[in-house]
Amino acid sequence: MSVLKPYAPNSSEPVLDVAEVVALEKRIESAGTPLLELMRRAGRSVSEWTVGQLQPNQSTVVLCGSGNNGGDGWVIADDLVRQGYPVALVTPCPAAELLAEPARTAAIEVGALGKYRPITEHGHCEPDPQPVTPLIMAEPRHCGPDPQSFALPVIGKTGYPALQSGTPVLGGASSNNTTLDILVNPDTDQLVRLLDSAVFVVDAILGTGFNGSELREPYAAWVNAVNAARGRHAGLTVVAVDVPSGLSAQTGKAATPTIMADATITMLALKPGLLGKEGQQHCGKLMLARIAEPN
Secondary structure (H helix, E strand, O other), rough: OEEEOOOOOOOOEEEHHHHHHHHHHHHHHHHHOHHHHHHHHHHHHHOOOHHHHOOOOOEEEEEEEOOOHHHHHHHOOOOHHOOOOOEEEEEEEHHEOOOOOOHHHHHHOOOOOOEEEEEEOOOOOOOEEEEEEEEOOOOOOOEEEOOOOOOOOOOOOOOOOOHHHHHOOOOOOOOOOOOOEEEEOHHHHHHHHHHHOOOOOEEEEOOOOOOOEEOOHHHHHHHHHHHHHHHOOOEHHHHHHHHOOOOOOOOOOOOOOOOOOOEEEOOEEHHHOOHHHHHHHHEEEEEEEEOOOOO
16 A cells, blocks of 8 residues: 655655656666556555545546556556446547557556447446447547547447446456446547546546647546536545646646646655646645655
8 A cells, every 4th residue: 555645835755857757767667666567556546545535336437548647547447446436437549549558558457348338318337238339430540648639439329439348357356346337538418427427536637748738639628527527516526646637747837728636646756847836726635655665
């Protein structure tokens, strides 16, 4: 279990530039800890904290980007499901189409290649769906670490996005046969319904490598939907993985749009962009997860 340390303004914790964190990860890997293991530790540090906030049967939506921040999200979703919590994971493309490593490996380990099924008008997965036409992408394409856009899925004539249901395998099946529902690139209305049915949202869309003024689609729509849901529902908690999506972990400048998180769990070391005025506004409660000891 990783130890989370809340940030305090008078903290003596070192603050590392993003490039220094990347170099630190490489040193940790060279010393014998694979990046996939770091990803698992990062994800579990978030899931452990999340479980402490959830009540039984409360649902979580995990938003995963196509890079390694998204890989953390797949681990988080798996860990929550194994502990019996219902989870819907939103991804721009199926796990097998991810290009970033170790995110692709982590996603496939979670059991991403399962059955497709639609969601109901209330944002829940159909319990006993009829056979559904397999996922058809509008055009063949890969889901790279920083895509410009994504093709929308088409499912027969239902108009619903594809859901995958797979048995999580990172740490074994859940204690109550809970399965992970995976929603591939939903439209805005479908995402809104999903968020309105959730108690927790995990932002694992963009990580410390982001540094821009505007988010591309579909991520801009995802972030706007999360911020709007947070405004509608006082009980909805948003936790960001490493950095709120849209915030530069280096400069602290917030893009349009940027996640408004209630809590942010950052990995290995504090980053300068999290500590400025905009950073603090978007991070909420900031915590440091020591997933490896810096050398």
